[in-house]
Amino acid sequence: MPKSSTKPFKRGDHVSWNSEAGRVRGHILRVHTEDVDYKGYIHHASPDDPQYEIRSDKTDHVALHKRRALRLLKS
Numbered sequence: 001m002p003k004s005s006t007k008p009f010k011r012g013d014h015v016s017w018n019s020e021a022g023r024v025r026g027h028i029l030r031v032h033t034e035d036v037d038y039k040g041y042i043h044h045a046s047p048d049d050p051q052y053e054i055r056s057d058k059t060d061h062v063a064l065h066k067r068r069a070l071r072l073l074k075s
Contacts, residue, residue: 008031008050008067009028009031009052009067009070009072010028010031011028011029011030011031012027012028013027013028013072014026014027014072014073015027015028015052015054015070015071015072015073016070016071016073017054017063017065017069017070017071018069019063024056024057024058024063025056025057025058025073026054026055026056026057026063027054027055027057028052028053028054029053029054029055029062030052030053031050031051031052031053032045032050032051032052032053032064033045033046033047033050034046036051036064038053038064043064049066049067050066050067051064051065051066052064052065052066052067052070054070
């Protein structure tokens with residue numbers, strides 16, 4: 001895995017991830033560095049392993065994902 005893949009993402013980055021419906025693209029809204037309760041589920045996060053809150057480009061659906069599930073897209 002390339003070294004750049006461990007670089008943290010920041011708010012506004014355009015990323016993609018796999019979902020049941022296929023590859024999804026969206027922009028990062030927030031970076032959570034502490035556990036966050038989202039839709040009744042606790043998503044575990046820390047400064048070393050944050051959760052990224054992302055809004056889908058197509059549906060406006062908001063999802064939370066860890067760094068390892070995301071791929072940075074070129075603008």
